[in-house]
Amino acid sequence: MAAPNSRETIIEYAFKRLGAPVIEINVDWTQAEDRLDDALDFFKERHFDGVERVFFAHQVTEQDKTQEYISTSDIGPVNGPTGDGPSGSDILTVVKVFQFGQFSNINMFDIRYQLALSDYFGINRGLNAAVSQGLASYDSTKRYINLIEDFFQPEKAVRFSKVTNKIHIDMNWQEVATGEYVIIEAYAALNPETYTKIFNDRLLKEYVTALIKRQWGANLSKYDGVPMPGGVVLRGGQIMSEAQQEIQLIEQKVYSQYELPVDFMTG
Secondary structure, three states, X not given: OOOOOOHHHHHHHHHHHHOOOOOOOOOOHHHHHHHHHHHHHXXXXXXXXXXXXXXXXXXXXXXHHHHOOEEHHHOOOOOXXXXXXXXXXXXXXXXXXXXXXXXXXXXOOOHHHHHHHXXXXXXXXXXXXXXXXXXXXXHHHHHHHHHHHHHHOOOOEEEEEOOOOEEEEEOOHHHOOOOOEXXXXXXXXXXXXXXXXXXXXHHHHHHHHHHHHHHHHHHHHOXXXXXXXXXXXXXXXXXXXXHHHHHHHHHHHHHHHHOOOOOOOOO
8 A cells, every 4th residue: 555544554655665565575464564663653752743732731630639630541532532643641741831810810810811801902092191101111011910910820840751741730629629721732643543644754664664674684683694595695684674764764854854953941
């Protein structure tokens, strides 16, 4: 199949690309599946099409407050309970947790609500004295409010490792009300079983083929140089060496052309 759309079809594609069925590929199917898993892990970690920038809304529970961390296993799909998007277990890295607390709640008595209701509306409609203030006054006031928020309630420091699947927020957890929502910005891996177009990615097909080829060479290397009936001599080491060079070229291409840029640290 020229356009693989499943685990089986991409492995069959790799075998055919290596010469099957004309040439016997001395790789067991389970070995090929392991190499596919290796390729998918690399694709999720390094290729921009393997991840998605997501925003999770998590409702704080008493358990979160007791253990003082959020388990990503408890975070539902990003597109809602019935959504097909990534869930918390797919998170690869957490970017930040948005501000929350007393200063971040907006209601009709909040000064920002009143600014938007009266001043900004007046600027555009010519109501009362707001028409003479202009956007500069509105902008400077908003910046001043943000400065107060940053001073008295800065963004919380976040620690996360995909090994532990725990989001640690450095704060006093007892100051957070049970039932309050926190918004988590993260990058999550896309499930290839759901988004099958991943299997048809050009780089992934090349990488899977190269990994299986290296496995083929490794399997034959113990018989390297052994003559076969008909005068054929096995060259497992040569196959493995060629595959290793192909893998290095593909990985370098991913690093330089397909990897997401590193976020700048500000502060």
